[in-house]
Amino acid sequence: MTMEASSTESPHLRRGLHLWEAVGISLALMAHSMAANINPQFLALIVIGYTLLRNVYPYPTDATAWYPIIAALWVAGIFLTFVRNAATRRAGERLMAEEGLAAGTGSRMRG
Secondary structure, three states: OOHHHHHHOOOOOOOOOOHHHHHHHHHHHHHHHHHHHOOHHHHHHHHHHHHHHHHHOOOOOOHHHHHHHHHHHHHHHHHHHHHOHHHHHHHHHHHHHHOOOOOOOOOOOOO
């Protein structure tokens, strides 16, 4: 492309959006009104899910191929933390005892 041809063409925006790009833009535009109405943890899960999806699809083939595997291990760890709630609570209590910290009477650990 020559310099003359590029100067005569006007810059323009791309009109086609992929589904997840449109969802991301919609969430960004509605974020202020949604923040008052939606549980913040739910919104955080949506953002984390979108980030993980963008790291996995399309699956990378170069040196970044480990990223989806690491992300899957994180998700598995988070899932196990919620599923094995009693084990997580025992581990937290044991760590607090080892550090010499005492749980207060209004402890959040007692659900």
